[in-house]
Amino acid sequence: MEIRRDFFMKKYESEFKIKTIKDYLKVKSKIIFTEYCRSIGVNPITVRGWLTLFQAYGEEGLIPQAPKKYSYETKIQAVSAYLNGEGTLKEISIKFKLRSPKQLRYWIIQYNNDKNLIKATPVRKKVVTMSKKTTLEERIEVVEYVTLHKHSYSEASEHFKVSYQQVRNWVLIVKKQGYSALADKRGRRGYIKEKNLTEVDKLKLENRQLKAELNKRNAIEAFEKKFEEIQRGE
Structure with a gap:
């Protein structure tokens, strides 16, 4: 089977992404998702990511934007929702309008490595500043x-x-x-x-x-x- 050169390309124009998703939504009841991806020469994982963004934000989700900064409250609520079993990574990401489940995954790993993400408070606690002699x-x-x-x-x-x-x-x-x-x-x-x-x-x-x-x-x-x-x- 011939594989198109652009199958492994990492960068695609916004117009192409939008057209790809809209075309898929028109025919999704008639074709298997992986077959559709193969027909246009794009990795299914890539298209799945576009679809998630489109479902969450519409066409704007497929247009390049500056990195978004998420508030302290958003991080807490998103991680807590996932840890409490309120949905999958994808579902929680869409609910809190995250650009990708990868963002939520990173916060979860952050939480497991250093619980500062959840336990920190906007008001810093007073900490000891003087050195103490120790063994x-x-x-x-x-x-x-x-x-x-x-x-x-x-x-x-x-x-x-x-x-x-x-x-x-x-x-x-x-x-x-x-x-x-x-x-x-x-x-x-x-x-x-x-x-x-x-x-x-x-x-x-x-x-x-x-x-x-x-x-x-x-x-x-x-x-x-x-x-x-x-x-x-x-």
Whole structure:
């Protein structure tokens, strides 16, 4: 079978998109969707996206526009609606007039990685600004509170009574260098002086970090698996 050159083209004129969808709506009762897409030489996934936009916004949905900024309230309502089982990604996206289900999917992933999207409030809570002296174990607990339990820097600051900047610095240090880098090697300000880490201590910390990363990976995989199941059911 001959495949037209423009089958895999990524850019199409607005007029072509609009005509494609209008023509399909006229004949959809007489032809299978994939056959129609094949006849015009456009990927069915692409046409499906155009159809969704057309159904939600009409012809304007197929005309290029500047990136739209969504309000805090819209993000909360859309993600909450999906998580509460009020509809599929596509249905919720149309309901809240999102350009694409991909936008909602991104917000959901954001929520699962960092619940700031839902838990944040327009009025910032007062957070600790003064640095507090901490032990290595306390610093690790703070990092795990953020990375494993999905709390924000502000929440960790309030919970452990340490400064926002301390929390942020520790998380970034661990991401780049691991738990052992949180040890007091150079008399850092705010660190309680402790004995130098032995090789055994370093191995224990490395093992602890590996277990933490494994738990996080398992959680992400479980979410992705559930997400794929939902997608297949659409």
